[in-house]
Amino acid sequence: MGKSSIHRKYDGVCFAVTGAAGFLGSNLCNYLLEQGAWVLALDNFLTGQHRNIQDIKSRYPHQFFFADENIIEGIQQWDFFIAKNKLPHPKFLFHLASPASPVDFERLWRETSLANTLGLLKCFDWAEKFDTRVVFASTSEVYGNPAAHPQMEDHLGEVNFHGPRGCYDEAKRLGEALVYQMVNKGAIHGVVRIFNTYGPGMRLTDGRVISSFFQQVYQNNRIVVHGDGHQTRSFCYSRDMVRALLAYAYSGEQSPINLGSVEEVSVLQLAELIAQRFGNWSTTIEFAQRRKDDPQRRRPDLSRARDLLDWTPTTTLIEGLDLTAKYFYDGLKTETARVLHAQPN
Numbered sequence: 001m002g003k004s005s006i007h008r009k010y011d012g013v014c015f016a017v018t019g020a021a022g023f024l025g026s027n028l029c030n031y032l033l034e035q036g037a038w039v040l041a042l043d044n045f046l047t048g049q050h051r052n053i054q055d056i057k058s059r060y061p062h063q064f065f066f067a068d069e070n071i072i073e074g075i076q077q078w079d080f081f082i083a084k085n086k087l088p089h090p091k092f093l094f095h096l097a098s099p100a101s102p103v104d105f106e107r108l109w110r111e112t113s114l115a116n117t118l119g120l121l122k123c124f125d126w127a128e129k130f131d132t133r134v135v136f137a138s139t140s141e142v143y144g145n146p147a148a149h150p151q152m153e154d155h156l157g158e159v160n161f162h163g164p165r166g167c168y169d170e171a172k173r174l175g176e177a178l179v180y181q182m183v184n185k186g187a188i189h190g191v192v193r194i195f196n197t198y199g200p201g202m203r204l205t206d207g208r209v210i211s212s213f214f215q216q217v218y219q220n221n222r223i224v225v226h227g228d229g230h231q232t233r234s235f236c237y238s239r240d241m242v243r244a245l246l247a248y249a250y251s252g253e254q255s256p257i258n259l260g261s262v263e264e265v266s267v268l269q270l271a272e273l274i275a276q277r278f279g280n281w282s283t284t285i286e287f288a289q290r291r292k293d294d295p296q297r298r299r300p301d302l303s304r305a306r307d308l309l310d311w312t313p314t315t316t317l318i319e320g321l322d323l324t325a326k327y328f329y330d331g332l333k334t335e336t337a338r339v340l341h342a343q344p345n
């Protein structure tokens with residue numbers, strides 16, 4: 001099957017990933033492929049990037065099998081890939097396919113609602129054939145604007161379901177309820193609650209706070225903070241998150257576990273950090289209207305992740321931003337050149 005004989009951590013293991021062209025999906029695929037795994041991947045490019053997939057395909061032509069499919073319609077090509085390439089049955093299916101940026105929730109409300117519910121049911125159906133464990137990517141958004149801080153897994157959340165984020169938050173909550181029902185019936189599936197994560201592979205203009213700040217500092221030399229900037233977030237670097245997803249999958253845990261960083265910063269502090277480190281003396285910070293239902297405080301309690309998965313993130317925010325900056329700088333430069341080139345003289 002065209003693989004080298006060097007021993008790597010996941011040599012000979014097959015994984016399945018929906019949302020593979022997205023930020024987390026492509027990082028997960030890359031990590032697994034580097035470690036010798038086979039990866040069955042799926043994405044319909046709703047919010048993902050072709051270049052994430054092209055890059056992986058060219059580097060791992062014999063380990064990576066990609067289906068351009070909508071998860072809502074079920075998984076069609078993976079069985080064929082398994083049979084044709086004599087792959088072992090996949091041990092884990094990571095269901096990551098879903099829009100994930102607040103700016104997309106309103107625009108793609110129908111797709112967001114279905115990817116996390118009907119799409120998840122399609123994953124269960126497919127996984128049943130091979131005894132594959134489904135790991136559902138839930139979110140800190142299930143806590144809404146939380147009354148408890150930091151958030152522990154037993155906090156039931158303060159979600160405004162009649163608001164702009166409602167479709168995302170409630171779809172994830174229903175997804176968790178579906179996992180619960182499957183587990184109750186004997187399935188081996190599980191749920192992770194992912195807090196803000198960032199790194200190379202993000203869509204340059206996806207509207208999430210770190211992407212927006214990089215875009216603004218590099219293209220406009222000014223950063224726009226929504227609200228007074230005192231709202232807090234904690235940002236986890238992608239490589240740490242990938243390690244956490246795998247630790248959870250292998251742990252066999254079935255109840256939800258928070259995954260993220262405990263390094264809490266205010267949005268204003270983040271803006272100042274990015275302005276100082278990646279802007280110049282003339283970079284400005286401006287303020288705009290606060291977004292509706294933007295949570296005031298966000299930080300996971302990671303006790304369960306530490307105890308049950310033996311995992312904590314190791315990349316500091318400054319290290320992670322340094323590792324991410326070049327990706328945004330190069331990507332935005334290429335994008336600007338492409339737009340200028342396309343303009344008539």
Ligand code: NAD
Pocket residue numbers: 018019020021022023024025042043044045046047048049069070071072095096097098099100101111115119137138139140193194195196197198202203
């Ligand atoms: P992303 O938008 O970069 O990736 C999602 C991928 O799913 C995209 O490639 C998109 O094209 C694909 N997709 C969406 N709907 C699909 C469908 N119906 N069929 C096939 N493919 C579809 O987002 P991400 O940041 O990589 O997030 C991945 C998962 O992690 C999502 O489920 C998200 O809710 C969850 N999550 C992410 C974060 C974060 O900070 N990145 C935080 C919490 C939860």
